[in-house]
Amino acid sequence: MAHDTHKLAIFRGLLKFKSNEQKIWGVLVFLSLVTAIEVILGIYKPEMLDVKIIGMKALNWIFIFLTIVKAYYIAWDFMHLRDEKGSLTWSIVLPLVILIPYLAFILLVEGNYIYEVMRDGFVSWNF
Template sequence: MAAHSTSTKHIWKTFFILLIITTVEVGLGMYNSANPGDMNWTILKWAFIIMTIWKAYFIVVDFMHVGSEEKSLKLTLALPMIILIPYLLFIILNEAIYVHGTLH
């Protein structure tokens, strides 16, 4: 059980990190909605994606305690995601850009 001795202080710290990231995301989203074109959409979009993955990291590592699991388990969980999802994204979105305007 020693491996899981997360302190409540640490839990609340993670909560505030998640809360701050979400607030920043919502703030940027609201600003962009009110003033379309003010911010570079490509940069903003990537900022949203990076913040999302950052939040996911905190949830998985701290809340799901993967941070204190064995390295073998960490890799078992992370590798299928890291390999398969970008692969799927690449194939499907690439095709979507091609299909756009060709079929109805």
């Protein structure tokens, strides 16, 4: 079977592991570290990250970025997409990468529009 060979390098080859087992623990350490950073940022909420970038706080963008980083390592190393054929990997990842941001984009724009209608409309919602 094809998966007898594991690719043992992560971070674009920066970090190489001796065995697959070692790589798993390495990825665990990395994922825990990212979660710890998220939790610390979530508790302290540094004020300098309150700046808005494209309608959302910089802090929230950081959270979303870190989440995608974690998702990448779970999919690539735990679900061993790294060891699969490129065609299989991309036929799984591409539909999700295209459809989910698209859905998020249209629905969030729509939600924001409804918020503005409710705020500026002539109907009182706070009684």
